Amino acid sequence: MYEHTRRTRVVFVVLMLAAATVMTLDFRQRPDGPVERLQRVTLAVFGPVQRGVSTVLRPLGDAASAVTGGTARRDNERLRAEVERLRAAERGYQDLLTENERLRASIAMARRCGCRTVGAQVVARAGSTFQRSVTVDAGRAQGVGPDMAVLDGDGLVGRVLDASGGYASIRLLTDPTSGVAVTLAGSKAPGLLRGRGGRDLQLQMLHPNVGVAVGEPVVTRAYAGGVFPAGIPVGVVTAVGPAADGLVRTATVRPFADSDRLDVVAVVVASPRRPARRPSATPRATPRAAP
Amino acid sequence: MIGRAAILAAVIVVALTVETTLLAPVRLLGARPDLLLLAVVAVAMASGAGSAAAFGFAAGLAADLLLDLPVGVSALVYTAIGYAVGSARTYLASGRVLVPAGLAVGASLVAVWASGALLRLLDLSGFSWGFVARAGLAAALVNLVLTPAVYPLVRRLAERFVTGRVAHW
Numbered sequence: 001m002y003e004h005t006r007r008t009r010v011v012f013v014v015l016m017l018a019a020a021t022v023m024t025l026d027f028r029q030r031p032d033g034p035v036e037r038l039q040r041v042t043l044a045v046f047g048p049v050q051r052g053v054s055t056v057l058r059p060l061g062d063a064a065s066a067v068t069g070g071t072a073r074r075d076n077e078r079l080r081a082e083v084e085r086l087r088a089a090e091r092g093y094q095d096l097l098t099e100n101e102r103l104r105a106s107i108a109m110a111r112r113c114g115c116r117t118v119g120a121q122v123v124a125r126a127g128s129t130f131q132r133s134v135t136v137d138a139g140r141a142q143g144v145g146p147d148m149a150v151l152d153g154d155g156l157v158g159r160v161l162d163a164s165g166g167y168a169s170i171r172l173l174t175d176p177t178s179g180v181a182v183t184l185a186g187s188k189a190p191g192l193l194r195g196r197g198g199r200d201l202q203l204q205m206l207h208p209n210v211g212v213a214v215g216e217p218v219v220t221r222a223y224a225g226g227v228f229p230a231g232i233p234v235g236v237v238t239a240v241g242p243a244a245d246g247l248v249r250t251a252t253v254r255p256f257a258d259s260d261r262l263d264v265v266a267v268v269v270a271s272p273r274r275p276a277r278r279p280s281a282t283p284r285a286t287p288r289a290a291p
Numbered sequence: 292m293i294g295r296a297a298i299l300a301a302v303i304v305v306a307l308t309v310e311t312t313l314l315a316p317v318r319l320l321g322a323r324p325d326l327l328l329l330a331v332v333a334v335a336m337a338s339g340a341g342s343a344a345a346f347g348f349a350a351g352l353a354a355d356l357l358l359d360l361p362v363g364v365s366a367l368v369y370t371a372i373g374y375a376v377g378s379a380r381t382y383l384a385s386g387r388v389l390v391p392a393g394l395a396v397g398a399s400l401v402a403v404w405a406s407g408a409l410l411r412l413l414d415l416s417g418f419s420w421g422f423v424a425r426a427g428l429a430a431a432l433v434n435l436v437l438t439p440a441v442y443p444l445v446r447r448l449a450e451r452f453v454t455g456r457v458a459h460w
Contacts, residue, residue, distance in 0.1 A: 005341075007341070008339075008340050008341040008344075011341050011344060011345065012340065012341070012344045012370070012374045015344050015345065015347075015348045015366075015370045016367060016370055016371065018348065018366075019348060019351070019352075019363045019366040019367035019370055020363065020367065021363075022352070022362050022363035022366065023361065023362065023363030023364065023367070023413075024363075025362075025363075026361055026362040026363060027361070027413075027415075035356075035362050038356055038362075039356050039357075039359070039362070042353065042356040042357050043357070046304070046307065046308065046311075046357050049304065049308050050308055050311055050312055053308055053309075053312040053313070054312050057312060057313060123312075124308075124311035124312055124315065125311055125312075125315035125316075126311070126323070126358050126359065128323060128354070128358040128359075128360055129321060129322045129323050129325075129403055129406075129407075129426050129430060130360060130406060130407065130410055130416055130418060131358055131359055131360055133358070133359050135311070161359055162359070169359050171359065176416060176417025176418050177415070177416065177417055194417065195417070196417070197321055197417070197418050197422060198321070260316070
């Protein structure tokens with residue numbers, strides 16, 4: 001027997017219409033629209049919870065992996081407990097050392113591109129099958145805003161999608177909706193790098209008949225209206241596809257940064273200024289004032 | 292009523308937090324565990340179609356907002372799944388172990404395939420149809436493994452606060 005009442009059916013229809021309306025609002029909204037503000041509130045609510053849980057889980061995960069691989073015997077409980085305590089302390093120091101090294105590497109990467117950056121810790125990863133993103137513990141309070149580039153010690157990681165007061169959501173390079181303007185480090189040929197959901201990225205060259213070689217590094221390209229600084233290492237070409245109908249050549253790029261093992265990142269909050277153009281040898285004629 | 296809403300809201304917060312932290316490294320053929328979906332199925336079996344549709348809407352909206360998905364997609368899919376499972380519960384012998392397992396597999400397939408198809412048709416995702424098909428099967432397997440840990444707990448919580456013989460929202 002059906003349990004449906006008229007009221008239940010009405011509730012269902014109203015909820016489905018509400019979901020469809022929210023989809024439309026999200027699809028058509030302008031920057032800083034109502035749905036985006038709601039996302040920021042959600043980030044602000046969940047961020048501290050996720051950071052707290054991540055902080056607790058990190059040493060537990062380290063300890064669990066150490067215990068499963070340990071060889072301590074049970075012949076002396078007191079000594080064993082003491083050894084475990086010392087090991088736990090050492091793991092804590094090692095954890096701090098590793099974090100410090102990664103942060104230093106991120107800062108070094110940022111210095112190479114002349115950028116001003118803000119360090120941040122990854123506190124959560126996307127829980128969705130159809131999204132590749134992470135949440136970090138730096139937000140608007142630290143100067144982080146949408147579309148800023150995010151690096152780690154190996155290279156470009158992704159871009160800021162949205163930021164609340166103390167947290168930011170980062171869309172990773174590997175997300176299929178991610179696209180980054182790049183150039184081949186050697187030939188300076190421009191291209192567009194897209195995520196595919198997996199580890200590797202797809203490079204589409206902008207001009208036909210451009211030579212692409214396996215092993216060639218790929219770096220970010222600055223362009224008018226773009227937000228990424230130029231020259232940030234992104235990855236290396238691992239395979240070159242055939243030129244489809246002689247139009248656009250594609251290649252597979254393995255990113256330097258391993259998005260599955262992100263821990264500490266740096267958000268580029270200010271890009272270096274581009275060098276001013278040299279004045280031309282022949283000065284322009286000053287336009288005459290209209291009579 | 293307020294106590295029930297608070298408990299179910301807490302279920303959403305805990306499920307999303309666990310998914311994004313403790314279960315963060317788990318990814319099988321691109322598919323991630325979906326604790327919220329298992330919670331929607333459990334609420335549907337405990338409380339019926341109306342409550343499950345409302346819970347599915349709230350859970351899907353929270354997931355969309357937090358996980359940076361196009362907002363409304365998960366809300367739409369979870370609402371439909373909650374309503375469907377809640378409507379069919381009178382035909383299912385809830386005492387059998389295979390029922391939650393079958394529901395977890397079926398709901399996972401529908402959730403991933405429907406979400407993937409919706410995202411593809413609206414041109415909001417670059418994932419291929421092949422990925423969507425594989426991810427549905429992988430999600431079903433991952434969620435099946437997690438069902439014994441999630442389903443009984445959420446169902447017990449939802450049943451504890453049910454008022455009346457049959458719950459209608």
